[in-house]
Amino acid sequence: MGALQVKQLGTSEPRTQSQDSRDEILKAAMQLFANRGFHETSMSEVAREARVSKALIFWHFKTKEELFVAVLNRLLEPYFIDFAEEAAMDERAQIEKLAESYLSFVRDNASSVRFFLAQMLHDERLSESLNDQVLKLYSGYRAMLVELIARAQQKGICTRRTAPESAAAFLLSALNGLLIEYLFMGENAVDPEGAVAMVGEWLFGAPPGSSSTEGGGAPAA
């Protein structure tokens, strides 16, 4: 969970003027691209927002597209989630934690998730590399799930007999569905804990501490 933060600007390092202005430009472009998209954002706007001349942007970045991919890469930085396998937990807890961090990540990065999704949906040639990178992250996540489920089945913890690949795919689909529900309906319409509890029940049967009194998994209105 460590790598969830955006890289902080090292204010102590000796930064050149150039680096400073470059950073300012990237920051402005990031905001504008994310809120309006690529084609709807003009270089003049970026220049104004960054309080810099338009020519300077073209000094730092040869073309508008080069600026765009620089922004993409910067936006992607926080996406490399550190899924430290906490060996202490059993598989069920690990899987639920994985699902939880997926959802909380989406919650915390909603605007850029939205941006990436829109970008990938609609501007294919501009963001092939983005597509690749996201796909990589995605399949890594899926592989983790598959392995966890397989292990749980071997241990006999998981009662569901579905093939691990199918189960993982279904689980991921459910998570993605929550993602888009969240993006459209907003925070209040989604109940992450309830959803996580549901997939848990789906895979493993009754809730973990069902004999005692605990509030998890209660149906919401």
Place this chain on the structure above:
Amino acid sequence: MGALQVKQLGTSEPRTQSQDSRDEILKAAMQLFANRGFHETSMSEVAREARVSKALIFWHFKTKEELFVAVLNRLLEPYFIDFAEEAAMDERAQIEKLAESYLSFVRDNASSVRFFLAQMLHDERLSESLNDQVLKLYSGYRAMLVELIARAQQKGICTRRTAPESAAAFLLSALNGLLIEYLFMGENAVDPEGAVAMVGEWLFGAPPGSSSTEGGGAPAA
């Protein structure tokens, strides 16, 4: 499932020249908007594609945005699915059929689904009405699911005790997840039947054909 088709142009009806050209323009604009998006499509392109002068477009539609919403409405036509409740089926079959038609609809209209999704994600002010209409369809679908699940629970067919609203929400999320998986990974990566079967099992327990009597939904290890 009758209303899934796009309205055919009635070639037999007496159409005026005006209607013809208007139609040609809409057709061209539809294609271009869907493939490239609003801002990336120019009126000159539309004119060229429709083999018509640019001025004629502005004679039919006051502005570019007016053309756009006309296209939106035309694209939305096939979205009004006719969910004729086939009273002969039991609730499980009805729910599975609902899920199936959701997925096959997405498969058949992939390009416009993609377009709408991108549009809603990224250009909020341009497509408020689109947002509303889609939301309406969506909540209609959800309401149907809720009712079906509630009835199944009353009848005792559905073993799952979750509140119908929560179950329907989760089911819809899973479907939406499949939707985006389909949009990104393509046809071969998604297994609609498998997914439908899974939600069926999730709600009702064992597959319908396996045994006439299914006892507890979540078998213990």
Place this chain on the structure above:
DNA sequence: AATCCGCCTAACCTTTCGGTCAATGGCAAC
């Protein structure tokens, strides 16, 4: 025959786009 009107176009207008260029001020090296 003259007129009117619906449909359509070529040419034009204004604005803004991505991008270039010559010219600057600051600053370190010689």
Place this chain on the structure above:
DNA sequence: GTTGCCATTGACCGAAAGGTTAGGCGGATT
């Protein structure tokens, strides 16, 4: 002090955007 490089700028460019205008053509009305 001059040279030379880095960072930066305002002015400028051709192209293309969305949109307008004046007018042509053809068929119905008078």
